[in-house]
Amino acid sequence: MIFSLLDELLIFSAATVLVALILGRGLAVGWMVTILYGGQLLVLLKMAALGYGGNPIASELSLSVMGQDLSWRFDALSWFFALITLVAALLTSWFSCGEWERKFKQQGGNVWLFHLAMALNVFTMLILLASGDLLSLFIGWELVSWAGFLLMAVAGGVATNAAIRYITYAVVGGMSIFGGIALVYAAAGSLQYEAILIAVEKMSTGQLWMLVLLFGSGFGIKMGLLPFHLWQAAAYAETPGPGSAFLGAISSRMGLFAILLVLVKLFGIVNIDSLKIPFTLIDARDLLAWIAVFTIIFPTYTALKQNDARYLLAWHGIGQGGYMLLGLVTANSLGAAGGLLHVLNYAACQAALLMAVFAVMHRTGAADLNKLGGLVTRMPLSFLVLLTGIIGLAGLPPMNGFVSKWLVYRSLLEDGMPLLFLGTIIGTLGTILSVYKLIHNMFLGQLRVEHEHVREAPWSMMTPMLILAGVIFVTGLLPGIPLTWVAAALQTIGLTGPEITLGGIESSSGSLDMIWVIGVLFAGFGIGAVIFYSAGPSKRVHQLDNYAGGHFLTADVRYQYSDNFYSGLMHLIRGWYRGSFQWLENSITSLVEFLSLGMQGIYRRANSEFYLLSTALFIIAWVVF
Amino acid sequence: MVMSRLQKIPVVEEKKGNPLARVFDDLVRFCRSRSLFILHYCTGCGAIELPPAMTSRFDMERLGIQPMVSPRQADILLITGYVSIKTLKRVILTYEQMGSPKYVVGICSCTVNGGMYWQSYATAKKLD
């Protein structure tokens, strides 16, 4: 049997898991695993033809379970997601090597379990991405869920609670997907994509609705779509540093991958568009779009309230997922490309941001935004990475986030959807506000006395961070490179990409050329710098030599504004945070608890007459109807 | 407005042989004389002189004089009233925070000779 490239990749990945499992307690396991991720990435790059419209690569392995053929293959879409996954894994694992590992061990963390969980996550994600039919998709899905749970629970304590909350959601989602698969099987008689594609055409509206709801909510849980988003922030934020960066960058996007595969490729946007909600003007596609917009707005403004840097970023991770879904739901060439491109751009930004936050945490031991400040003089490179990341996350030029968000805005503009457009802009503004709070409270403002001797993060952390910052800038400068992959990926799910140039896109109704925009921007900075620096040298003063209305500042008095940032805004909108979703979750939890108590009570009582009566009633009801 | 005492700060002559540099320096000096940002340190009744100077009666903006808020932005420190030992610290701090070239103007008699507070043990009789 000759292995295909895909087999090589999967075997390589499985080998990584084995190495982490067996040698995990030995020396330098972090470096070993990192090198193995690099090897996986090399194999993936050998498949680079996929990203330029090459033919799908199938795995030689195929199984037959209960008459169902299971197969695995890679196409452009899988390749695109796998690329992000492996780059994220490589860099986050690199970040964890050396000093971070040592400190983690000192604090009582289990390094072996951590590396094993990371390797398992990567392996299961690759399996999911390679799935060739609905059954293998489901298997991959469950594997990813449990691997994610393992990584989240590594830290113990609060993290375990968050992980258990996650797995509860994930199990519910898995069941809903299973229900959907059962329905599909009943309708199509097979779980192969080709058979389903034919069967979808004949499905009734009711069936299709049911499927969209089941699959949408099942996959939406992983993606953190409203109203299933509550688990995500705590689960991701409490995961140990590099794991958090990895999960934050790519894990939720598996949900997007599955949504793309099932809702867009199999069911088709056109079919979803024809599902009208009775008595209203909207259809299932509008419903998805609105869910996406609310997923942008609510978590973003929840992030604005956070006082912990990790939580702030994790909430943003949920919000940014909305842009991806929104772009893909518009399904025109610009929007779909923007949505898919945002997966890559966001992954780079989020990983860089979380790494920077964890680097600061590594040095200072704090992620609380009220206990930091002024670190830019002590950790300038981390500041640079964080700055690059927040510009990208907020979607401002010259970083990559701007390109993908621009594409989404343009698609909404072209389709004439002003309210959705407004929603995305409100989300972006909220992002700008909260990321400024992040960078201000961590790196700007007054340096605390206890941080006087903090040093820059070690190079084992700094290198992957700087590489990511480079990626963020280069994909912003030359968005044509990733857009080519995106266009190939879009073709596999039956959508077309826009007309691509190296610097952006070409369109009759307004094009974008980032090379020019960035060139002019930097020329502007250059002129500004010439004006500025020609005006004579400036004298550096101490941070306590500062205007305080004539008052003398001393080091023991905090002269910093960090708590209740945006107090004016909060004064107005504080009352709007009602915690409705929290309430919803709590009420469902209590309902389930109440029901289970009731069941328990009935069971315990062992009242035979009651059983007899109820069974009889059931039988009568069954006979009558 | 009684400008009782204008401190004489020696103008530092830049030694540049380049005639263009001389022109440039002259330009900067001219602009400096036409754009005076004042910071008023109001401790007493002298501040009452400022509103008429700012508003339509005398309109100091036509001479390029503007009130500023923080010492970093200002060229001229106006001290309008008596200075006690405790306020003197603040005056010095404020003066230190201003960027040179900078000037101090004491307004009214209190700043110059203690004025009606000359008997008080707490006031500095002469601000110099």
Add this chain to the structure above:
Amino acid sequence: MAPIELLIELTLMPLIAFIVGMMMVLMMRRIAAKIQRRIGPPFFQPLYDIVKLHGKRTQVSHGLIHDIGIVMAMGGYIAAETLLPVPGMNGIAEKGGLITLLYLMMIPSLGLALGVGQCANPNGSIGIARALTAMLAYDIPLVIVIFGVAYAAGTTNLVEIIATQQAGGFATWGVVEMPLLAIAGLIAMHASLGKQPFEIYIAPAEIATGPMVEMSGKYLGGLFVMQCFQLYTTSVLYVSLFLGGGTTWFDFLIKSFLVLAIPVSIAYLFPRYRTEDLLRLMWKWPVMLGLIGLAFVM
């Protein structure tokens, strides 16, 4: 287009913007003086201020980010001017478009925010927090307006938006075709200038000019330059969207100055709103007008 020609355009556009911007600052101060029955500053006053500030001998810096912030604040606007077509010069307006311009105009604010943050002065930080809040307030109506105009024109290319208005004459000007959007845009523009009653983030008497509190010499001078660009950009953008741009420099400048004169004249009649009042006001009236206007356009 020949590269040399393009290069000349790219140099001239910011330069003209700066000179016109200084005249706009002068106009603003003269209007304020006239309202207060004063004479007002002499013609070259804005230039005097900028030259003097750059010529100060002591320049107080709070660190590298403080410097870079000012460079970004100036540089961002210099870049934005090249995306803003003026009579006879398009620069690279066709390579960016309206949305890019809108986002490029946020770069100076971001740069300023970073620079102020490095100053370690809470007054400055409060000022920036308020400035960003104000941005959240006025950008929502502004975005509705921009969406309406771009949708009506069918393009985000500013050159085409202007050309369409000029081809049809006065009757196709944005202000005639979309009067409600034009009004909403004017209010949003007023707030974006940060003048009274919306100057919540300068607030000299409360937070000591907020972002500018630690700015001395060339730092403050850089912000003065930025203000020139800001006035120019805002009014020219409005002229391009609603008043058909300019066929000649003469009518272009008249339109720009007139547009700017409206908010400036209103500004000096009012004291200041509180932050939440500003938000409430901006999210109510201009948004309502904008949405109704949008309904007519769609």
